Amino acid sequence: MPITSIAIDDEPLALALISEYAARIPELSLVQTFEDAISGAEYLRQYPVDVLFIDINMPDITGIDLVRSLEKKPLTIFTTAYKQFACEGFELEAIDYLLKPIAFDRFSKAVQRAGSLKAFRYPAHPATGQHFFVRSEYRMIRIECAQVQYIEGLEDYVKIHIDNEKPVLTLMTMKAIMEKLPAGLFRRIHRSYIIPLRRVKAIHNRKLLLDRGRELPISDSYLGFIQEWTQQKPL
Structure with a gap:
């Protein structure tokens, strides 16, 4: 950037x-x-x-x-x-x-x-064309970054929660899905959660609140995210 x-x-x-x-x-x-x-x-x-x-x-x-x-x-x-x-x-x-x-x-x-x-x-807002593909139910699925609420890790699977649609389940590790995501749009906050930066509304007591009301934990390994997110607020 x-x-x-x-x-x-x-x-x-x-x-x-x-x-x-x-x-x-x-x-x-x-x-x-x-x-x-x-x-x-x-x-x-x-x-x-x-x-x-x-x-x-x-x-x-x-x-x-x-x-x-x-x-x-x-x-x-x-x-x-x-x-x-x-x-x-x-x-x-x-x-x-x-x-x-x-x-x-x-x-x-x-x-x-x-x-x-x-x-x-100033996290980049997803624009037309910002998407990624995953394999689910024997087919390739295109997922628009703007529609991702958060991504959840479930042992050998990743569950992608999407606006107004059922979640997409794909056989993939959290590390592998992070490599697919456009740089600068997403952050990992827990071994089991990846979030889009643009959806973060508040952080309190090591809990992160997303714009749809979902609350997710921030693990010890990713506590640096709290300071970074706080410093990105307008001065």
Whole structure:
């Protein structure tokens, strides 16, 4: 999934390094860089992007104050030489905090995190043509992603619950069905359950509520889903 970004830093060398690193990551598009924080903020208000790389200690306005002023906040990655700002930065729900000098591996991990959170914040909605096939009752059945309520694992079988139709039962493992599903649309939350992201309405006490009222458990192995889903909510 492509990730658009800008970088704001009053140090030209820092911007040059971010530009160099961004060029090495195919899915990351660094559309603009700004040495002037005010100009960067104005650009963001007119042209929203997925990710903001921003220094904290700048002469005209701090990166923290700039992010706080934005009505629609991008996924924010602070870049700074000062550790003491970390707590305040995370209070703004920054997704990462990179200390200068920034190593490429650390930069790359921050971008990967941004990509994962973007997928949760803006899950792709199934469009015409988004479907998969399974074999059931000696025939191949086409299943539209938009119609899937959830998928249930039953030992050697998978049961696909579909809107306004009887469930489809197919001889398949949960791992195999996950490999058939379009990337970014579904998540596994339990050894026995896979859910479409677009149908999740609430999570409470390790229970997930779907849009049709069905409640499913989230197992210990997939508790990370709770934090990821929470972070994808609009800021």
